[in-house]
Amino acid sequence: MDLSVFQTVLLSLLILVVLFLPLTVHKVEENLEVFLFVCGLFAVTVSKVWSGHLIVTALEDPLKITIAVLVAGLLFRTFNRHLQKLTQTAVKTLGLRITLFLIVFILGLTASIITAIIAALILAEVSVMLPLERKGRIKLITFSCYAIGMGAILTSIGEPLGTVVISKLSGPPHNAGFFYLIQHLGWYVLGGVLFMAGMASSIREAPISHAPGAKAATGDDHSVKSIAVRAGKVYVFVMALTFLGDGLKPLAMKTITHLSASWLYWINMLSAVLDNATLAAIEVTPAIDDRTLTFLLMSLIISGGMLIPGNIPNIICASKLGIKSKEWVRAALGLGIILMIAYFFILTAVL
Numbered sequence: 001m002d003l004s005v006f007q008t009v010l011l012s013l014l015i016l017v018v019l020f021l022p023l024t025v026h027k028v029e030e031n032l033e034v035f036l037f038v039c040g041l042f043a044v045t046v047s048k049v050w051s052g053h054l055i056v057t058a059l060e061d062p063l064k065i066t067i068a069v070l071v072a073g074l075l076f077r078t079f080n081r082h083l084q085k086l087t088q089t090a091v092k093t094l095g096l097r098i099t100l101f102l103i104v105f106i107l108g109l110t111a112s113i114i115t116a117i118i119a120a121l122i123l124a125e126v127s128v129m130l131p132l133e134r135k136g137r138i139k140l141i142t143f144s145c146y147a148i149g150m151g152a153i154l155t156s157i158g159e160p161l162g163t164v165v166i167s168k169l170s171g172p173p174h175n176a177g178f179f180y181l182i183q184h185l186g187w188y189v190l191g192g193v194l195f196m197a198g199m200a201s202s203i204r205e206a207p208i209s210h211a212p213g214a215k216a217a218t219g220d221d222h223s224v225k226s227i228a229v230r231a232g233k234v235y236v237f238v239m240a241l242t243f244l245g246d247g248l249k250p251l252a253m254k255t256i257t258h259l260s261a262s263w264l265y266w267i268n269m270l271s272a273v274l275d276n277a278t279l280a281a282i283e284v285t286p287a288i289d290d291r292t293l294t295f296l297l298m299s300l301i302i303s304g305g306m307l308i309p310g311n312i313p314n315i316i317c318a319s320k321l322g323i324k325s326k327e328w329v330r331a332a333l334g335l336g337i338i339l340m341i342a343y344f345f346i347l348t349a350v351l
Contacts, residue, residue: 003047003250010046011251014039018244018273018309022325029325033233036240036309043247054246062238065117065312066231072121073227080125080222087129096131100140101201108147108193112158119148120313124320136203138323142332145313146305146339147196150189153301154182159312160277161300165293168284184294188343192302199335230319237315245278252282261292265344268296271303272310272336291351298343306336 003011018039021028028035044050076083090099103126111119123144127137152158155178156166162181169176252274256267264283271279283296304311308318308328318328 003254007046008251008254011043011248014043014046015248015270015273019307022308023329032308032325033236033240036244037236040240040243040247044243045247047247047250049246049250054243057246058239058242061242062235065238065316066235068117069121069234069316070227070231072118072125073222073230074224076121076125077222077224077227083125084129087126091131097201099130100203101197103140104144104147104200105193105197107144108151108196109190111148111152112154112162115157116148116152116159116311116313117316119152120145120316123148123313124317127317127321132203137321138327138331139203140200141317141321141323142305142328142335143196143200145311145317146302146332146335147193148313149301149304149311150192150196153297154185154189160275161280161297164277164280165284165297168281169286169288169293171286174286181297184290185297188294188298188346192339192343233319234315237309237319238312241275241309244273245275248274249278249282252279256283261295262344262348264292265295265299265347266340268299269303269306269340271300272306274309276300276304276311294351295347298347299340302336302339302343306333 018036022032022035023029044054087099090102094102103123107119107123123141127140127144130137130140132140149159153162153165156163166176166178166180169180174180252270256264256279259267268276268279268283279300280297284293305314306329308314308323308325314328317323
């Protein structure tokens, strides 16, 4: 659809509101799911894209993730003691630094097979069992979510972004199959995952002698009510992003569809608040060349780690640990910008 100037201005202002209000208004930060839900409804209304199909999609899309969060929460509640012993044994045997490195590295590389959702659920559970202060634990979560976001794109089953890209490029001239993204992004992703694992191993935020996970295992955090509430918040969060993505889609189609690889790379920082699969669905066509594809995909997966709404693993872990928007920004935004700059120069040089 063609947007009027008024609609374009409103949607552009909405992006700024979504970016900055959670960082400046405490009430918004405390109720991020509801805030994004209202923003999503506003975006859909301004864009005039309301439809029965959209409503059904918004109701259905969060179901798989919500069920996974609910089932995993109940399973972890049952087997929490065993996982806790395994984590403690790893820390005693290998040391904390090597354990942190392996957690990030393994989850990052396996996310494309076990899916980003399962990797995030494991991360959220294991992180509370490590002898780290809150600041160090938040750093571990953000480093790991960057790694999971990178690794999950390598196959069509890791996360929706990979599914969308392979589906859209399955015909000529790309003929994308299961290993297509591994061939194009594998070395860049491996380098990123290794870097994140190294960052995690360097965490020095006053390690404590005992992990708080021991108390959490028997506390309210693992009660059925708490698990159900977390799953409900994730459902609302994902539904909100569905509405927000569809509501902002006309603006994205109007402004970014004909940009060069370099411009797309930086514009795709919108992935910090907008579903990266939605942006990929707009930008990726069979006519795209390999260079442009690599630029836009790397920018999408890096930007997705900058803010909580940028990626499903961020949402799951932030919900589990009660991480606020400001805390996430302090740990992840600066790192994401450095990564964006570094990868831009690397891709420009190599490609």
